[in-house]
Amino acid sequence: MIRLRLGALGAALLTCGALALSSPVQAAPTGPDCAYTSTSYRATLSLGQTGAGVRQAQCLSNVWGGVPKLTVDGVFGTRTLKKIEWIQGCHGLKVDGVIGPETWQVLYHPALDCYLPYPV
Numbered sequence: 001m002i003r004l005r006l007g008a009l010g011a012a013l014l015t016c017g018a019l020a021l022s023s024p025v026q027a028a029p030t031g032p033d034c035a036y037t038s039t040s041y042r043a044t045l046s047l048g049q050t051g052a053g054v055r056q057a058q059c060l061s062n063v064w065g066g067v068p069k070l071t072v073d074g075v076f077g078t079r080t081l082k083k084i085e086w087i088q089g090c091h092g093l094k095v096d097g098v099i100g101p102e103t104w105q106v107l108y109h110p111a112l113d114c115y116l117p118y119p120v
Contacts, residue, residue: 034059036074039108045099049076057099060107061087066118090114 036055043053055074061083062069070083081097088095091106099107 034063042101042104045076047076047081047097050074057107064110086116086118089116
């Protein structure tokens with residue numbers, strides 16, 4: 001009886017493992033409405049730039065947290081700069097306001113908590 005149960009459990013685990021291996025890799029979460037660019041888009045962005053990449057970063061930063069939320073307008077202005085610097089500080093990154101590879105990574109995969117005060 002025990003062998004049958006163990007055999008069934010083993011078969012179930014193998015089936016689950018096979019399903020996991022055959023499943024496509026899921027893209028990083030983009031939040032409810034953050035679909036301005038592909039999740040693989042990771043261009044370096046900085047103050048003064050505009051476009052869909054900036055919209056994506058603004059949207060992801062709003063999903064990440066902080067109040068007030070940014071207006072998702074595609075313009076990398078001073079409010080976006082302050083928010084990005086805050087997120088960088090929360091994650092122990094260089095606080096330069098530039099959205100590079102490390103900042104994109106935390107926008108898509110943020111830490112659970114931040115104890116730095118949100119910029120006013």
